[in-house]
Amino acid sequence: MDEPDAAHQRNGPAAGARMHGLFTDADTGRLTVALTLLDSCLTVQRISSPPSSEHLDLRDCLGSRAHRGEREDQDAYLCVYFYPNRRRWMASGPARQRDERRFRLPLSTDENDEDANLREAERWARAIRHNTGTARRPEHTQGVLFSEVRRPRGLMVFVNPQSGRGQAMALYNSHIQRMLTEADIPHKLFITERQKHAQDLVKSADLTQWDALVILSGDGLLFEVVNGLMERPDWEKAIQTPLGILPGGSGNALAASVHHYTGEPPVWGEDLLTSCGFVLCKGLISKLDLISIRLSSGARVFSFLSLAWGFVADVDIESEQFRQIGPMRFLLSTLLRIASLRIYQGKLAFLPAENECESDTACFSTTDSRLPDHLLVPLEQPVPQDWTLLEEREFVLVLAMFQSHLGEDLLAAPDARVDDGIIHLFYVTAGISRITLLRLFRAMQYGTHMDCGCANLVYRRVRALRLEPLSEAGVITVDGEQVEYGPIQAQVHKGVARLISA
Numbered sequence: 001m002d003e004p005d006a007a008h009q010r011n012g013p014a015a016g017a018r019m020h021g022l023f024t025d026a027d028t029g030r031l032t033v034a035l036t037l038l039d040s041c042l043t044v045q046r047i048s049s050p051p052s053s054e055h056l057d058l059r060d061c062l063g064s065r066a067h068r069g070e071r072e073d074q075d076a077y078l079c080v081y082f083y084p085n086r087r088r089w090m091a092s093g094p095a096r097q098r099d100e101r102r103f104r105l106p107l108s109t110d111e112n113d114e115d116a117n118l119r120e121a122e123r124w125a126r127a128i129r130h131n132t133g134t135a136r137r138p139e140h141t142q143g144v145l146f147s148e149v150r151r152p153r154g155l156m157v158f159v160n161p162q163s164g165r166g167q168a169m170a171l172y173n174s175h176i177q178r179m180l181t182e183a184d185i186p187h188k189l190f191i192t193e194r195q196k197h198a199q200d201l202v203k204s205a206d207l208t209q210w211d212a213l214v215i216l217s218g219d220g221l222l223f224e225v226v227n228g229l230m231e232r233p234d235w236e237k238a239i240q241t242p243l244g245i246l247p248g249g250s251g252n253a254l255a256a257s258v259h260h261y262t263g264e265p266p267v268w269g270e271d272l273l274t275s276c277g278f279v280l281c282k283g284l285i286s287k288l289d290l291i292s293i294r295l296s297s298g299a300r301v302f303s304f305l306s307l308a309w310g311f312v313a314d315v316d317i318e319s320e321q322f323r324q325i326g327p328m329r330f331l332l333s334t335l336l337r338i339a340s341l342r343i344y345q346g347k348l349a350f351l352p353a354e355n356e357c358e359s360d361t362a363c364f365s366t367t368d369s370r371l372p373d374h375l376l377v378p379l380e381q382p383v384p385q386d387w388t389l390l391e392e393r394e395f396v397l398v399l400a401m402f403q404s405h406l407g408e409d410l411l412a413a414p415d416a417r418v419d420d421g422i423i424h425l426f427y428v429t430a431g432i433s434r435i436t437l438l439r440l441f442r443a444m445q446y447g448t449h450m451d452c453g454c455a456n457l458v459y460r461r462v463r464a465l466r467l468e469p470l471s472e473a474g475v476i477t478v479d480g481e482q483v484e485y486g487p488i489q490a491q492v493h494k495g496v497a498r499l500i501s502a
Ligand SMILES: Nc1ncnc2c1ncn2[C@@H]1O[C@H](COP(=O)(O)OP(=O)(O)OP(=O)(O)O)[C@@H](O)[C@H]1O
Pocket: 160, 161, 162, 163, 164, 165, 192, 193, 194, 195, 196, 197, 217, 218, 219, 220, 221, 222, 224, 248, 249, 250, 251, 252, 253, 480
């Protein structure tokens, strides 16, 4: 804390002050507190002994409100809600933590105007909310601030009560409801009752009623929402509805990616939820890449996160049986699968990102008019000539990442960005030892797996890919959800959706 500026107190507010006033401590009603509102900071100076001064950064502020005291109390109160990044204890990393500040304005001495103190507190709350909305981080040069476009509609918040360890409703009650109220964001809760419930709801929803669709669950529920939007006749407009993600599942890869894009140190569990809640209330609306995925049956799905075959897909699906242990389920399944390591036979081809010009021959022609896949040809035809077809036929895993994180603590593609228009393709060829594979996954926690010097691990930046498994049975996952097994191909569509992100 800074020492109080005696001259400042004598002479009034500092230059640039939007408002200046005297309050008392909300709890004791005794200490005198001088508040000064600047463009991007609220200064709190305790004038009474011991004097002190604090500068509270409005970029960390979610909102502010004024209210009358309870029952007989005629004083007015000003509440300001901050979520600064702080260490909980010395050894822990910084994480956003709630810090509510309350200040009291005593009942007006003017008997003819008993509401004067409440009006003054409301004037402060309005001014703080205004400055909170405009106090942007200087690095935010792109995108639209969500606070500028939202209201008066609200959020459609989907909660899957079964996701993760079944705690999503408790997380809503303990964190999200309060944060949205503090940020003055209206919302309506939709508790999903079955598979595809969220998909059906967004297919038929009147989207003009909502500012954004928010998912408090794992990535699977957002996958349903994205595909529900893309199945609508008005998909082109519908997919422009901003999406928000709050971690309530066990993988929470997109939520971890959104946090990663803030540039803040990694956090997990409820700290990740608070961070994503903060991003949701304050964040920018960014463009989001969607990846069109074609399955051998002719079905098509849209993905925002990942496509996996081999080791990663097996671990994802096999870990379902350990759902009750939360995110640890992936670690346990990884160890079990490493113990019985498999080789997967298949063909892999891709269009390198540096091949900017699009193939003349490629153009997937179907009756489906949604987002034509101009980089793909039908699966029965050979890939276009400007594609790379690998000679390797034996893999341990193929993993295409569209965002940075594969799980809360797996930073698979550190350079990925929300709308970079790139598929970050990793594959591990047969011949890798168990110990090296384990080392790779440990390094992936810090995003340093490419620094391990493992010759079996290859990373390519691509725009489209095709995978043809040669073994009869196996598992392929898209965004962590199992899809039909067989030849599959994908291409990126840059920034066609929108995500509330950092
Ligand atoms: N009430 C419900 N009961 C059962 N399944 C549901 C319900 N609501 C949604 N689902 C389904 O649960 C599936 C998994 O949801 P989701 O991915 O959000 O959670 P998760 O699997 O716990 O998270 P993660 O993918 O991070 O492990 C989705 O396919 C969704 O359709």
